[in-house]
Amino acid sequence: QVQLVESGGGLVKPGGSLRLSCAASGFTFSDYYMNWIRQAPGKGLEWVSFISRSDSRIYYADSVKGRFTISRDNAKNALYLQMNSLRAEDTAIYYCARPVNDYGGFDIWGQGTMVTVSS
Amino acid sequence: DIVMTQSPDSLAVSLGERATINCKSSQSLLYSSNNKNYLAWYQQRPGQSPKLLIYWASTRESGVPDRFSGSGSGTNFTLTISSLQAEDVAVYYCQQYYSTLYTFGQGTKLEIK
Numbered sequence: 001q002v003q004l005v006e007s008g009g010g011l012v013k014p015g016g017s018l019r020l021s022c023a024a025s026g027f028t029f030s031d032y033y034m035n036w037i038r039q040a041p042g043k044g045l046e047w048v049s050f051i052s053r054s055d056s057r058i059y060y061a062d063s064v065k066g067r068f069t070i071s072r073d074n075a076k077n078a079l080y081l082q083m084n085s086l087r088a089e090d091t092a093i094y095y096c097a098r099p100v101n102d103y104g105g106f107d108i109w110g111q112g113t114m115v116t117v118s119s
Numbered sequence: 120d121i122v123m124t125q126s127p128d129s130l131a132v133s134l135g136e137r138a139t140i141n142c143k144s145s146q147s148l149l150y151s152s153n154n155k156n157y158l159a160w161y162q163q164r165p166g167q168s169p170k171l172l173i174y175w176a177s178t179r180e181s182g183v184p185d186r187f188s189g190s191g192s193g194t195n196f197t198l199t200i201s202s203l204q205a206e207d208v209a210v211y212y213c214q215q216y217y218s219t220l221y222t223f224g225q226g227t228k229l230e231i232k
Contacts, residue, residue: 035221044210044212044223044224044225044226045161045163045169045212045214045223045226046223047214047220047221047222047223050219050221057219059219059220061220062120095168095169099216100171100174100180101174103157103216104157104159104174104214104216104221105159105160105161105171105173105174105180105214105216106159106161106169106171106214107171107174107180109168109169109170110168111168112168
């Protein structure tokens with residue numbers, strides 16, 4: 001079935017780095033834009049980053065610009081988020097999400113992977 | 120960035136009664152070339168990933184019960200649950216996709232009275 005599975009979360013010290021992965025299955029991954037969205041503990045949803053089908057267009061939220069890098073490998077049906085210079089405020093569940101069409105909303109979400117930034 | 124503001128922050132409704140959640144955007148989400156409003160609604164139950172309910176402001180996602188409906192245009196939108204069921208207890212979010220710098224509302228927590 002159509003599925004997204006995130007991995008790579010964990011505990012990291014402030015200033016550290018982490019790389020998240022999202023494995024897609026059950027659909028033609030290369031046909032879809034993809035996104036990362038996060039949710040801090042007990043808080044609302046925050047969009048983090050967007051990548052187009054061929055990674056020709058990439059966007060970031062101001063809160064992560066210059067520190068996070070989104071990428072994808074269509075041959076491996078995989079989405080990535082390289083997170084550098086991590087801060088305590090980056091602590092959150094990170095979801096990958098697929099839009100229902102070229103624009104959104106997001107009809108397929110992964111289960112999320114928890115990132116904790118703490119000394 | 121487009122700011123999305125939901126009201127109320129929380130509400131309690133009796134089973135079988137109507138629940139109404141509002142969402143206001145800081146700029147119009149109506150794209151004139153296709154007359155579509157670039158707005159979605161989500162439901163997030165405790166411990167679960169968000170679930171898409173409505174997109175294009177009023178198009179119900181496949182499999183979503185017809186007691187859920189979306190309305191509005193421009194900058195003012197509404198999610199209505201016509202007859203509240205116990206399984207509708209959740210936090211509801213609106214989201215704009217007019218700008219690729221997507222933004223969500225702060226969420227509305229819906230409980231049973």
